[in-house]
Amino acid sequence: MENKLTRNLYKIPYLLWILLFVIVPIALVLYYSFFDIEGHVSLENYRKFFTPVYLQMTLSSFWYAFLITAISLIIAYPAALLLTKTKHKQLWLLLIIVPSWINLLLKAYAFIGIFGTYGMANSFLKVIGIGQRQILFTDFSFVFVSVYIFIPFMILPIFNSLNELNPTLIDAANDLGASKWTTFRRVIFPLTIDGVKSGCQVTFIPALSLFMLTRLIAGNRVITLGTAIEQHFLVTQDWGMGSTIAVFLIIIMVLIMLLTNTRKRGV
Amino acid sequence: MNKLVRFFLIIAVSSAVILYAISSLNTSRGYSGGNTLTVYNWGDYIDEDLIKQFEKETGIKVIYETFDSNEAMMTKIEQGGTNYDIAVPSEYMIDKMRQEDLLIPLDHSKLPNLKNIDPRFMDLPFDPENKYSVPYFWGTVGIVYNPKMLHGKKITSWNDLWDPDLKNQILLIDGAREVMGMGLNSLGYSLNDTNRKHLLEAKAKLDRLTPNVKAIVGDEIKMLMANEEASIGLVWSGDASEIMYENENLDYVVPKEGSNLWFDNMVIPKTAKNIDAAHQFINFMLDPKVAAQNTDYVGYSTPNKQALRFLDKEVVKDERFYPSPELTKKLEVYENLGKRNLAAYNELFLQFKMHRK
Numbered sequence: 113m114e115n116k117l118t119r120n121l122y123k124i125p126y127l128l129w130i131l132l133f134v135i136v137p138i139a140l141v142l143y144y145s146f147f148d149i150e151g152h153v154s155l156e157n158y159r160k161f162f163t164p165v166y167l168q169m170t171l172s173s174f175w176y177a178f179l180i181t182a183i184s185l186i187i188a189y190p191a192a193l194l195l196t197k198t199k200h201k202q203l204w205l206l207l208i209i210v211p212s213w214i215n216l217l218l219k220a221y222a223f224i225g226i227f228g229t230y231g232m233a234n235s236f237l238k239v240i241g242i243g244q245r246q247i248l249f250t251d252f253s254f255v256f257v258s259v260y261i262f263i264p265f266m267i268l269p270i271f272n273s274l275n276e277l278n279p280t281l282i283d284a285a286n287d288l289g290a291s292k293w294t295t296f297r298r299v300i301f302p303l304t305i306d307g308v309k310s311g312c313q314v315t316f317i318p319a320l321s322l323f324m325l326t327r328l329i330a331g332n333r334v335i336t337l338g339t340a341i342e343q344h345f346l347v348t349q350d351w352g353m354g355s356t357i358a359v360f361l362i363i364i365m366v367l368i369m370l371l372t373n374t375r376k377r378g379v
Numbered sequence: 380m381n382k383l384v385r386f387f388l389i390i391a392v393s394s395a396v397i398l399y400a401i402s403s404l405n406t407s408r409g410y411s412g413g414n415t416l417t418v419y420n421w422g423d424y425i426d427e428d429l430i431k432q433f434e435k436e437t438g439i440k441v442i443y444e445t446f447d448s449n450e451a452m453m454t455k456i457e458q459g460g461t462n463y464d465i466a467v468p469s470e471y472m473i474d475k476m477r478q479e480d481l482l483i484p485l486d487h488s489k490l491p492n493l494k495n496i497d498p499r500f501m502d503l504p505f506d507p508e509n510k511y512s513v514p515y516f517w518g519t520v521g522i523v524y525n526p527k528m529l530h531g532k533k534i535t536s537w538n539d540l541w542d543p544d545l546k547n548q549i550l551l552i553d554g555a556r557e558v559m560g561m562g563l564n565s566l567g568y569s570l571n572d573t574n575r576k577h578l579l580e581a582k583a584k585l586d587r588l589t590p591n592v593k594a595i596v597g598d599e600i601k602m603l604m605a606n607e608e609a610s611i612g613l614v615w616s617g618d619a620s621e622i623m624y625e626n627e628n629l630d631y632v633v634p635k636e637g638s639n640l641w642f643d644n645m646v647i648p649k650t651a652k653n654i655d656a657a658h659q660f661i662n663f664m665l666d667p668k669v670a671a672q673n674t675d676y677v678g679y680s681t682p683n684k685q686a687l688r689f690l691d692k693e694v695v696k697d698e699r700f701y702p703s704p705e706l707t708k709k710l711e712v713y714e715n716l717g718k719r720n721l722a723a724y725n726e727l728f729l730q731f732k733m734h735r736k
Contacts, residue, residue, distance in 0.1 A: 149722045165730055172733075224599065229608050246547065248608070249594040331594020332553060335733045346450060347555065348725040349718070 138362065144355035149348075157356035166340070166357070173336040177319035180258045181266075184315050185308065187259070188266035193300075195267070196274045205271060212264045220328040223257050224248060227329075249331035257329045258319060266311040273307030274300075309372050317365050337361055416656040417442045419452065419463040421643070424516075426676035433663050439656045447598075456481055462652040465660055470505040470642040473512050474715040482511040483647040489658040492665035500642070500682040503712060512644035513661055516679035518616035519702065519710060520557055520639040523623070523631045528610035537565035537634045540611065541584075545591045550604065550612040553597050555721075555728035556713055557639070558585065561613060564636045571714045575723070582727040586734045595732060604629065615641065616700060620678045631699045637709030642682070 148156040160166065191208075195201050211219070226232050227248040234244050247253050277300065285295040301308075323338035332339070337357050344354030418430075422445040430441045444461070446452040449472040456463060457479070468476060476482050487493060487509075496514060506512045524534045528548075534540075540549060540561075551558055560570035562581030572578065593609050604612045605625035614622070619631040645664065647657045663669060671689035674681040680700050681687070687695050695701055702710070716724070 149718050165726075165733065168733060221599075224603075228603075228606060230606065246593075327553060327595070327597060328599065331550075331596055332732050333594065333735075335729070340729065343725065343729065348722050350722050350725070353722075 141355045141358050141362070144351050145359050147352040149350045149352060157352050160353065161356055161360060169335055169337055169340060170360070172334070173320050173338070176255065176258075176322075176334060176336065177316050179255050180262060180319045181312050181316040183255065183259050184262050184266040185312065188263055188270055188311065189308070192267050192270040192274055195271055201275075205267075208267055209264050212261075216261065217324065217328075219261065220257065220325060223253070223329060227253050248329070249333055251330070251334065254325060254330035254334050257325060258322060261325075262315045262319065265314045269307040269310040269314070270304060271307075273304040277303055313369065313372060317368065320364065321361055414438065414653075414656075415440045415442055416464045416653055416660055417444065417462055418660065419444050419446060419456075419461075419466040419648075421445060421467060422447060424467065424643075424677060426673050429664075429669055429673055432669075433660060436663070437656070437659055439653075439659070441660075453479075453481070456648045456650055459650050462650050463648050464651040464653050464657040466646055466648045467515055467643050468512075468646060470503070470644060471713050471715060473644060473646065474505050476646070476648070477506075477511055481649045483649060483651060483654065484510050485513070485647065485661070486658060489655075490662045490665065492662050495665055495667055495670070495683050495685040497682050497684040499707070503642070504714060505642075505712060506644070512646045513665065514682040515643045515645050515664070516617070516674075516677065517640065517642045517682050518680055518700070519633045520560065520613070520615055520641070521619065521631055521633040521699075523604055523612045523614050523619040523629055525604075525607060525610040525629050527628050528607060534611065534632055535635055537561055537636050539634075540591060541565075541588055542591075545611065547591065547593045548610045549588070549591045550593055550600050550609045551595045552600055552613050552615070552618075553595050555725045557613060557615075558595070558731065559724050559728055560639055560713075561585075564634065564638060567636065570637075570639055570711055571716065573716055573720045573723075578723060578727055582731055585731045589731075589734050601625070617679045620700065624678065633699065633702055633706060633710075635706070635709075637706075637711065640707075640710035640712050642712070 145157055146153055146155070148154045195204050195208075198204050228234070229244065229246070229248075231248075233247050237243060237245055281299055281303070282295060285299045290298065320336070321338035321341070322336055323342045326332060326334045326336055326339045337360070341354045341357050341361075344350045344357070416439050418425075418441055420443070424445075425443075427443075430443060433439070434441055444463075446455070449469050452466060452468060453472060453476060455461065456466060456476075473482070490513070493509070493513065500514050500517060502508055522534050522537075522540070526532075532539075532542075532544075556570070559578070559581060562585040563570050563572050563577065566577070566581055566584060568574075568577045568581065572581075594603075596603065600612055600614060601618050601622050603609065604614070604622045607626070607628075612622075616631065616633075619629075623629050623631060645661050647654060647661075651657055664673065665683065667683060667685035668689055670681050670683035670686035674683075674686060674690060674694075681690075698706075
């Protein structure tokens with residue numbers, strides 16, 4: 113009896129948290145999305161979302177988020193693999209994580225300096241004979257800086273799952289005559305796929321709604337759904353349209369979560 | 380467990396010590412109860428010596444706080460946590476704040492120095508008869524450019540920016556009214572135009588500017604222009620004077636077709652506790668000598684006609700910052716177009732941003 117009572121007491125903070133910071137905000141976003149700019153209830157915002165402007169924006173958000181995730185993965189997986197083989201792996205891991213302690217805005221401003229016309233990157237290009245290029249405010253700089261920011265979040269889960277991998281399994285594969293590539297393809301990668309999945313999730317989902325970098329690094333030449341939400345809330349004060357975009361982002365994110373999880377059940 | 384308790388204890392004790400230090404510092408400097416005045420202004424937008432002078436003359440202690448956007452300022456005043464006695468919003472915000480009932484009417488009998496303001500800048504559409512506000516500084520929207528990088532090419536008109544030679548040379552400020560206004564002005568329309576056809580025409584014209592646009596940025600534009608990252612920038616005159624202070628190669632022009640005229644204004648918000656002191660402060664800032672000293676420090680254009688006598692002749696004659704009467708006639712103040720029209724401006728601006736080269 114007492115046990116049940118204490119268990120219910122323990123539930124209170126959790127339930128309160130879920131109610132106040134998950135259910136209520138989402139309900140509010142949904143509620144606001146049904147109001148047009150003059151405060152009338154309507155489906156105007158949803159109609160507007162299915163116009164070429166916003167569909168195009170959704171497409172480009174997807175494209176950039178995909179690029180950022182794919183490049184992060186390509187760099188992070190070998191890096192994590194290498195880290196697990198080093199002697200002081202926790203130290204090396206720490207060195208990769210340290211930059212994520214620095215404020216994002218500060219890092220973005222640093223990159224404006226590095227990528228600028230007279231910045232370090234361009235002086236280097238000049239020295240090696242390629243000559244001055246526009247780097248800042250291009251797709252390249254946007255993807256580069258985003259990858260730089262997201263890579264610790266991709267490495268960490270992959271590193272953890274690689275670290276937990278039982279080394280005797282690899283020995284077994286070797287003993288049974290599997291080549292290094294086959295071992296990787298048939299043993300290591302399938303056993304760390306969960307780390308890859310969660311790495312991709314924590315990269316792709318925030319990358320979909322990046323906004324500050326689109327202005328600071330891409331000079332508003334890249335417009336994502338996040339940029340549009342920011343503008344609708346802060347400048348236009350069209351909370352309805354901003355909320356509608358947020359609703360679609362939530363739907364997209366839920367779909368992605370579901371898709372990556374059902375596959376897991378099939379394995 | 381013990382460690383955890385100690386951890387929280389240390390935090391609690393140090394917070395208490397800091398709190399005590401703050402309150403004792405405040406009392407030692409005389410900030411107590413009724414004789415304080417809280418001023419809420421843009422960052423680096425007043426000569427701090429003038430605050431000391433005001434404190435000495437009146438015995439009122441000034442608490443000075445800053446904000447970096449009109450929207451942030453309005454939100455804080457709406458919430459009402461701090462008793463701001465003076466705020467300095469831009470003109471389009473005054474209309475909004477008045478509608479939301481956030482302003483206290485001014486008592487003109489307590490502001491004898493109001494007569495010093497140039498009549499041109501009194502009784503403007505955003506605040507008829509200056510019932511709620513007194514202009515603090517004013518300025519324009521225009522083009523800051525780098526003659527060295529343009530090889531002597533002169534910029535005098537909005538349409539000069541569409542020159543195909545200027546590929547990737549232009550930085551725009553990230554503001555829907557400013558950029559759409561440029562499009563409208565370049566076609567000879569008013570920047571308060573709400574005719575759908577004219578707006579679409581302006582947006583189509585802006586799309587053709589895209590190859591020349593390097594980026595659309597915020598406050599970073601000051602740093603980028605001063606670092607010669609681009610040769611042309613669409614900026615407010617206030618930013619232009621700061622950029623030109625940083626890099627003397629640059630020049631500023633208000634395009635001949637006309638442009639925007641903006642004002643920052645002193646108001647007394649609803650949160651005010653010391654309304655009498657607030658009037659004293661406004662009147663003090665309107666004193667010609669004080670206004671001149673402040674203008675000297677801030678570098679923006681003063682609306683105080685009597686203050687012009689105390690300023691450098693060169694500054695006052697500089698048509699870039701004190702435009703000639705003919706040009707001034709072509710300058711327009713942003714009108715509050717209503718939510719629906721503003722949304723249309725923002726929507727078109729968003730589409731312009733998405734237009735790729």
